[in-house]
Amino acid sequence: MSLFYAISLLLTLNGQENRWSLNDCISYALENNIQLKREQLNAKTSQQNHLNSKLQLLPSLNGFSNVSYNWGKTFSYDELAYVDQNYLDFNFGVQASVELFNGLQKLNTIQQNKYNVMSSLESVEGIKDEITLNIAAAFLQILLNKELLTLAEEQHELTRLQVERTTQLVEVGREAKGSLLEMQAQEAVERSNVINAKNSLKISILTLVQLLNLDSIGSFEIEIPQEIEIDKKLVLVSPESIYAEAELFMPYVRSAEFGLKSQQEGLAIARGLRSPSLTLNFLEYSRYNELAALPGVDEYPFKDQISDFEYKQVNLRLAVPIFNNWDVQYQISNAKVALEDSKLNLDLAKQLLYEAIQRAHANAVAALENYYAKQESVISNQEAFTYTEERFNVGMVNSVEYNLAKNNLTRALSDLLQAKYDYIFKTKILDFYQGIELEL
Secondary structure: OOHHHHHHHHHHHHHOOOEEOHHHHHHHHHHHOHHHHHHHHHHHHHHHHHHHHHHOOOOEEEEEEEEEEEOOEEEEOOOOEEEEOOEEEEEEEEEEEEEEEOOOHHHHHHHHHHHHHHHHHHHHHHHHHHHHHHHHHHHHHHHHHHHHHHHHHHHHHHHHHHHHHHHHHHHOOOOOHHHHHHHHHHHHHHHHHHHHHHHHHHHHHHHHHHHHOOOOOOOOEEOOOOOOOOOOOOOOOOHHHHHHHHHHHOHHHHHHHHHHHHHHHHHHHHHHOOOOEEEEEEEEEEEEEOOOOEOOEOOOOHHHHHHHOOEEEEEEEEEOOOOOOOHHHHHHHHHHHHHHHHHHHHHHHHHHHHHHHHHHHHHHHHHHHHHHHHHHHHHHHHHHHHHHHHHHHOOOOOHHHHHHHHHHHHHHHHHHHHHHHHHHHHHHHHHHHOOOOOOO
16 A cells, blocks of 8 residues: 555544545555455566567577686697697677567467456456445445444333333332333343344444454444435336446456457467478677697787687578477367357356346345335334334233334334345445446
8 A cells, every 4th residue: 555545544534533434445445455466466467478478579689608628638730649738618609589480479479468468457457346345235234233223222222211111100009010020121132132233233343344454443433424315216227228338348248358359369379380480590609729729820819719710690590390299289279279268258257247237136126125115114013113102101001012012113123224225235236337436
């Protein structure tokens, strides 16, 4: 994570009293997710391979030298016999080579590596999308658990007040002690519900903290959006329309498309092995030997030997593949198989995308219908509880009936909250497939 980003984020969070918005969470996760970093390194490797394949078009130039000290029997041209003598031998030179034609294998390799880079970059974007969805789901779960905790605390407080009221009525003899015991038992259950709701909230916060790769929960708090309500005017776009757009930009489909193009170039590379290759070579060479001599001259200087023995060569090398243990056909056959597999991989990516969109659309429709059903349930249970509470206050129903009506209302309110956040998340998934930025 860059120092500038870290300072900016720290200042932002301090200004929010350490409260993280959904955008803060997503941005931080994208900067620190280990899986994403590894995928980015894979993309960087692909980029290096692409650059290296371009550099392969350049000529090669290498220098060489060899120094040896020799002793033992050596043929002497002065004495015309093998004699024992020690001498120094030295040679050096440079050689260069450039491939003029090789069945376009190098050019096709450059294209293949370019598509590999593009495929890797799309895979990086795919990981980012997964992280974004996971963060959004965890963030919404915290919001839901906060509301469930508030509901549990409100219901517990309401029952606690009823316990106090019933206690007073028992003391003056207007209510049986059994009613008080029933109410106290209900209060204990709801106190337990508050504890469970707190624990659920802690676990959901821990889940988000782990997704952010933070060391500990500490004083972690999320920023509560001002209003999170269902847009009842929202019209869900058909799966077919969503897919028609998503197919053009979804990373995993794009990655599979570039993978197909890469394998097409791979087949061209394999077929290029059938083609003759033409290489231009250059060699410049010279040597020095202590035993070298010139007629009538006692010493043959190093500089003179280097100049006299200088040798240059330029040659064209043509290699024509005729039979190589069936290796060329073997590589072509494998390239064809890889190409067919990449076609199937693209078809599978599109199929999985369409199925995911269909499923997301069906889930959103079902979630909306469920939300409306839970709304009606809350209305009915609220009316039933209000009626029962009024009768309970005048002694017309006992505490068992009161608690039953209250529990039914609590359950209906809890179900409504869960249905609400479930629908919100399902619609956010549809937004994601339409390329709409996730926000609350």
